[in-house]
Amino acid sequence: MKSCQRFVFGILLLAAFGCSSAVKRSGLNLAFETEVVEAEGMSPVVNGDAEGAKKTALHDAMRNALGLVVGIYVSQDALVSKSILIDENITSQTEGYIEKYEVLKEWSDGGFYKTKIRAHVRKEDLSAKLRKLETEPQKLGNPVIGFDIKEAVDGKDQPSNYAELELKNRFAEAGFMTGEKSKADILIKGSARSDFNTREGLGGFVSYRASLSVNAVKSGSDETMTTAQETAGGIDLNDSAASRAAIINAAKKSAGDFLERVLKALREKSMVRLNLSNVASLNDLSAFMKDLRNIPAVRDCWLRNYAGGEASVDVGMRKGGAADLSQLLIKNLKRPVSVGKTSAYELDAAFK
Structure with a gap:
């Protein structure tokens, strides 16, 4: 875990200060492009084993070269949040992505063996692997989801946002980014109404019934992607708690199917x-x-x-x-x- 954190920190430093890179056609297949980068690796010389340190330093340099290219094509947020996946699935498997390399310099420095290389990294192979690590929303454009759901209880508008919070949590759990409605790429808007149902036969509890109606609309084009309508009941000790429970239950009941329909709309259209x-x-x-x-x-x-x-x-x-x-x-x-x-x-x- 610590080595993974050091690796990600190193990439962020290199991204901040820049790195030597260029795009060239693959020497093995002209249909592919390679990213050419220079990177250094190092290893301590243990028990006088200079040959072993040399091999380890070369591997470290190749790993760092691959990390540089990952840092170019992946956001810093993704590097931090998916550092373990990236390290285990990509940077630890250099032979699958580095087409060729040349050693530019080798030297000893205070008990360490250091190596500098120029590596040709296959962009297409790396890009394909990174895509596999993405969540489905990321593969579909990584849209920001905003919410604007008005709530009312017994016919009176309320400042509450229980339905919004429930749906927001479900979308976030599915890998969507959520944000302010004014900056959203997709806006979930609509209304939630909760009305008194009965007190009869409930042993002192109160029953409310809520209805939820929402649309998923793309900002800019105002295209309606999908809609959802749902009803649910809520029971609690008082009117306020019961009306709230009904709205939350309606949002929970609709969330799964509504989320899948939004994903389906993004896939198809x-x-x-x-x-x-x-x-x-x-x-x-x-x-x-x-x-x-x-x-x-x-x-x-x-x-x-x-x-x-x-x-x-x-x-x-x-x-x-x-x-x-x-x-x-x-x-x-x-x-x-x-x-x-x-x-x-x-x-x-x-x-x-």
Whole structure:
């Protein structure tokens, strides 16, 4: 555990101060790209075993080289939260990801043997492994979920947020990021009502009945992904506790199925709002959209509005979100664009 923590700390330091790296085509297969990095490794010389220390220092250097590339493609938050998984599944298995290496320097320093290498790391293999370590929400664009659920008891609006808290916890447990509704990529909005039911035959307890109605809506495009309606009862010693229990029970009852439907909608249908600027004419825009529809990852696209050289286009993705679309646009040499602000499902770009 301590070695894993030291490894992650080392990557964060290298990310902060920079590292020598370059992208090249693989020498073994031109279809693949390698990231070329330089890294150092070290090992103590124990009982005069210089040869053993030399091998260990080389392995440490290869591990650190791989760690540098991981640090480039993984966020610092992910490095910290998944440090054990990354260490056990990737950085400890250097031979699976380093295509070739060359020793640049070897030397002894105060009882330690040190080695500096230049390594060619296979980006595709590493990227595929990192994807396997991601949660399903991360694979689907890692959208931020916000909540805006109004609550009422016996017809009177309440400042409480019991339904929000219950649903928020369930989404967080599933790997979703949650945040402020104003900054959310997907907003869960709706209402929860709890009304008095009965006191009869309950031995001094009170019964309330709650109904919950929520929609999952994508920010930017305002696309409704899925909806949920649920009812549930709650029993407690007083009106306040019983009404609260009913709302929480309705949220609990709906959470599992609602969460799965949100995931299903993200898997099957991902809509990105593309905001374009520097559009010279409607003809240019039409040609651009034609090219966009020819991209295999794009299901279709629709023009929402166009005025004053600016356009809003809804892009239906077969998979992925705005980050995936931005990479496709950058690689489109026929009609190059510069990419600006990007959220999970909204992208700002400009014609060059």
